[in-house]
Amino acid sequence: MDNYTPTTKSISLEKYGITNVQEIVYNPSYEQLYNEELSPELSGYERGQVSELGAVNVMTGEFTGRSPKDKYIVKDAVTENTIWWNSDKAANDNKPISPATWDALKATTVKQLSGKRLFVVDAFCGANENTRLKVRFIMEVAWQAHFVKNMFIRPTEEELDQFGEPDFVVMNGSKTSFKDYAAHGLNSEVYIAFNLTEKMQLIGGTWYGGEMKKGMFAMMNYYLPLQGMASMHCSANKGADGDVAVFFGLSGTGKTTLSTDPKRELIGDDEHGWDDEGVFNFEGGCYAKTIDLSKENEPDIFGAIKRDALLENVTLDAQGVIDFKDGSVTQNTRVSYPIYHINNIVKPVSKAGHATKVIFLTADAFGVMPPVSKLTPEQTKYYFLSGFTAKLAGTERGVTQPEPTFSACFGKAFLTLHPTKYGEELVKKMEAHNATAYMVNTGWNGSGKRISIKDTRAIIDAILDGSIENAPTKMIPIFNFEVPTALHDVNAAILDPRDTYADAQEWETKAHDLASRFIKNFVQYTDNEEGTRLVMAGPQL
Ligand SMILES: Nc1ncnc2c1ncn2[C@@H]1O[C@H](COP(=O)(O)OP(=O)(O)O)[C@@H](O)[C@H]1O
Ligand SMILES: C=C(OP(=O)(O)O)C(=O)O
Ligand SMILES: [Mn+2]
Secondary structure, three states: OOOOOOOOOOOOOHHHOOOOOOEEEEOOOHHHHHHHHOOOOOOHHHOOEEOOOOOEEEOOOOOOOEOHHHEEEEOOOOOOOOOOOOOOOOOOOOEEEOHHHHHHHHHHHHHHHOOOEEEEEEEEEOOOOOOOEEEEEEEOOHHHHHHHHHHOEOOOHHHHHOOOOOOEEEEEEOOOOOOOOHHHOOOOOOEEEEEOOOOEEEEEOOOOOHHHHHHHHHHHHHHOHHHOOEEEOEEEEEOOOOOEEEEEOOOOOOHHHHHOOOOOEEEEOOOEEEOOOOEEEOOOEEEEEOOOOOOOOOHHHHHHOOOOOEEEOOEEOOOOOEEOOOOOOOOOOEEEEEHHHOOOEOOOOOEOOOEEEEEEEEOOOOOOOOOEEEEOHHHHHHHHHHOEEEEOOOOEOOOOOOEEEEOHHHOHHHOOOOHHHHHHHHHHHHHHOOOEEEEEEOOEOOOOOEOOHHHHHHHHHHHHOOHHHHOOEEEEOOOOEEEEOOOOOOOHHHOOHHHHOOOHHHHHHHHHHHHHHHHHHHHHHOOOHHHHHHHHHOOOO
């Protein structure tokens, strides 16, 4: 299904302004990409190296994570009143640019891509025919074509024949940059720009593939909620009884790790929609972190690293032996792989029924949040809009330490509409399908160490098998969280975070500080009745 016979389909790029193309490599097979990436004619960041596991490793260049400060959206008649624009009251990454600036960025990109040998990959974003985007990626770099082939949904040969005109075009001119940025009031020479009228994304100055992945996610986050569907930064899996769970969380909180569970069928590890039929994946692959990865601790992810997977910024010796512990290039070392590299997945389409368990993953760097809390419906709304977590080192440029942050809907960097829109759609679906929510802290506690994956996995098991509902509980002050005091296979000494401090007073002090941050952050949502009422569901001082 994924190794197309090299196609002779002729694509014209002239309509995008790209001229004098030397050759178009259209929807290359994995075999072709492997040879392209390792071609002795390549040098620098373009050239990959084969690892001992058969997967090629590439260095992504100066950028080893996303660059949200360089993200822009054209403000015009289509977007003016729909996009959640950056403002003083609610700072975010949706910075407006004028159509004139767009034209300049497009000219820069087109100039870079003209006269070159290019890769064109047509793929889908979204598992359902009625809501998927047909996306065309245009780029110079072979491993970027490999990345999008891994991450997006690969059309069958028949679907490719009938692909027609794409719904969205991504032009990646990573080798160029925008010198004239200051005159246009932009942040730097780097640009990740979107135009919803032209239905196009432009990239320049960064080679990082995640801009294409999360770029199309931001577009799904625009189109789906406007049609009454939830669009979610979450992983998802399905139990033996058909029960579906979704795991929301910002980068590094455990979406990929915890949804990859041999007991359950994986639906997807990062981006999903929820419509009247159920939960569906936007993607065709996974993008796992590899820092400190081991076969013993993460056998399924480790096993997915084989031929056709693509490693990024991992340290290899001359023989291709991998050192997963080495974070000298970045903490954000990664591997992308097509979803079928995981054994237990939902097939043939990555979709399932309605979710009944909704888990909010937070990596609390303060050590205040309990490892698991049962949320009331009102708390669910409050904590979803708050999106409290820590940004972990590496996924965003300039983030080198866990940084506490309020990332609305656990994915603020990817929201194109106001956060309350995502909250409304999620709550509608949760109410219709009797779903319950839990907050799981995969971060730190009073011991100064991160909560172990073993404990977190056992907590997730207790949520998913329902045993958490029968566990004895107590209330945690300030936050008014109901937490279990005993769960099968979980170290009971960690369930009340206060017990992990030598002096519980220390927790109290930190909890006060964190509570006031919550309250301050939530002010932006209190300009209406619903928001004002929700304050009562948040922490109380
Ligand atoms: N208790 C825990 N739960 C989940 N992941 C943990 C935990 N402790 C450490 N980790 C590490 O944190 C990282 C979580 O990353 P990942 O699953 O890729 O998150 P996401 O998909 O949300 O970006 C992994 O490197 C994992 O090994
Ligand atoms: C790829 C990313 O996310 P995640 O770590 O959630 O997979 C990202 O934030 O760029
Ligand atoms: Mn992930």
